[in-house]
Amino acid sequence: MRIDVLTLFPEMFEGVFGSSILGKARDKGIASLNTVNFRDFANNKHNTVDDMPYGGGGGMVLKAEPIFGAVEHLLENADRSAEDGLEKRKPRIILMCPQGRTFSQEIAKELSAEDHLIFICGHYEGYDERIREFLVTDELSVGDYVLTGGELPAMVVVDAVVRLLPGTLGNEQSAVTDSFSDGLLEYPHYTRPAEFRGWKVPDALLSGHHAEIEKWRRQQSLERTFQRRPELLKTAELTVKEREWLEKMSMERANPAETRE
Incomplete structure (x- = not known):
């Protein structure tokens, strides 16, 4: 270019x-x-x-x-x-x-x-x-x-x-998983040590189970987007289960007292 x-x-x-x-x-x-x-x-x-x-x-x-x-x-x-x-x-x-x-x-x-x-x-x-x-x-x-x-x-x-041009980034996956690349905010990241000042890395990331890791990352991405940029969810590509989960989250936020009861 x-x-x-x-x-x-x-x-x-x-x-x-x-x-x-x-x-x-x-x-x-x-x-x-x-x-x-x-x-x-x-x-x-x-x-x-x-x-x-x-x-x-x-x-x-x-x-x-x-x-x-x-x-x-x-x-x-x-x-x-x-x-x-x-x-x-x-x-x-x-x-x-x-x-x-x-x-x-x-x-x-x-x-x-x-x-x-x-x-x-x-x-x-x-x-x-x-x-x-x-x-x-x-x-x-x-x-x-x-x-x-x-x-x-x-x-x-x-x-x-x-940074989106092929060969620019050392890891091509970096651009694919960036915030907004799939319409959502990116999931949280952690690195060594596994525990720092009593704060631990989530168990899912230490499991070595790739399917569980991807599931955790997707859920965290959805939750972070819901909390910080909910307007992005209107156009994001979501599964039926994900939309149901978000509707439940919205109801809990709108009626916290009823949720506790």
Whole structure:
């Protein structure tokens, strides 16, 4: 996968792209992680990339010209690579923006199937609307809050996507059992020692019985999701017995006095 990030602050990505899982993925050739300073594509002698909004108002707005110029430069390179058989599809062009779709594990899976992603990180008050209308393919948000720029959200999305690429993680099962991968929160984990300060590892995990371990993990995952993110259960794939168990849990929570009686 090729990932390009348009930013005014490429230095922010140096440590992130060169460290931990992302650094290993780049070293292995699983993903190429590149930054492009779109100030280099400004069409004025002062290299300004923002201007006052038409109609007045506070803040400055990112101009269309440098963003279009930077993306079109990347697309030209992608087209040349396609002629050599290196690119399969047109890249997804992703605008990091509080107004976009809220990023999720499902979207991370969707993007991990792409060959080329281009992220646009904005600053200031906002973007010239023509960037949204005529350039980008997606708008993504990492939550209902506003940051000073799109760099940190882009790092979050890139990390979530790259870790799903085959060969990135040492154990491929890690991504399969992550929270949200099957619609539920992940079950609890334990490691040595079996007892720490009087707190013991659950017997099921020490049994060596794989079916019992899987059963315990599934039940813990359901219970944790029920307690912390019950809204996820509405769309999770559950068996009839699991739904019956959850209904019983809901009734006990709603009527604790009756349950005790």
